[in-house]
Amino acid sequence: MNQVIETILNHRSIRSFEDKLLSKEQIETIVKSAQAASTSSYIQAYSIIGITDQEMKKKLAEVVGNQPYVEKNGHFFVFCADLYRHAVIGKMEEKDVEPSIESTEKFMVALIDAALAAQNAALAAESMGLGICYIGGIRNNLEEVVKLLKTPDRVIPLFGLAVGYPAKITGQKPRLPLEHIYHENTYEANEEKYTKELEEYNEVIKKYYLERTAGKRSETWTEQMGKMLERKSRMYMKEFVADKKLNLR
Incomplete structure (x- = not known):
């Protein structure tokens, strides 16, 4: 046991934050920690958008399902699968990269890269005494999110990460054995x-x-999962991803 492992094992989602913004140094440390994560073949197929405009945070909170902690936190990050820069690289290097960029494999690489980076960011934040909450509700209405964030083709906002000073510490949910x-x-x-x-x-x-x-x-866990999985949710995703020129081959 060491401090890193203690931080990992002490994780719990925080949904109530103090009215205190993160400093520029804290934000940069969190992003640099995200960038230090492993990345497949050095491809770095993700981007992070920090939301500092309070009105935009308010709109995002509404879009993702009226979650107040999306609006009220120390800083809000949006993690995106991103192969746009690689399309630019294709033009720069005069290489036909389109088949590769549009493949299921590269889409999976982008998802995994973004997830690894986000977990590094979360651990960095928690190691500084901050609380975090992942926001999958970003995918409830990606059309609106894309408009707000102005993301181009080959970029998919995947989830948000609310970070801040905890106003209330909740208990830990027991994990599977x-x-x-x-x-x-x-x-x-x-x-x-x-x-x-x-x-x-x-x-x-x-x-x-x-x-x-x-x-x-x-409620038991299997009851909870059964109810959740019985409901169809975000069934538009396959078409949305294809429209963004990803996961086509």
Whole structure:
């Protein structure tokens, strides 16, 4: 155990921030930490947009589902899969890069690069005593988000990251047991074993919700996931991504 691991294991989402902006130095440190993440073949297929305009933050908060912590935080970052600069590189170097840029593989690279960079940013922020919350609601209405951020073709805003000084510290949600996540050598697709482990985890989550809500909520994890996955959400994504000239081949 060391300070880095303690920071990682102490993570919880923060949705209530003090009315205090991050300094320029803090923002730069967070972005530089993001850039230090591993990147496939040095491609660096992501961009980060920092939202400093309060009116824009307010509009984004409305677009993503009226989430107040998108508007009220120390700083709001939007992480984007970005292959636009690589299209520019193709012109600079007079190379036919379009088939590669439009491939599923490069789209996956851009998604992974952005996720790795974001997690570095989150850990950097938490190591400074700040709180963070990922905002997947960015993808609720990407047409509006793209208009607000003026992102070009081959760029997809993926998620936001609200960062700030925590006004309220919430409890940690228990994760799945290590044995359920970690497989040795091969994937153990034993449905009976999976079901048993999930039933045991359900009891842990049920107890967590009962304690957190003073008995008002007793939902299990599989109940929660079943309800969520039964609802169709963001089903426009395939067409949207293709319209942005990504994931075409």
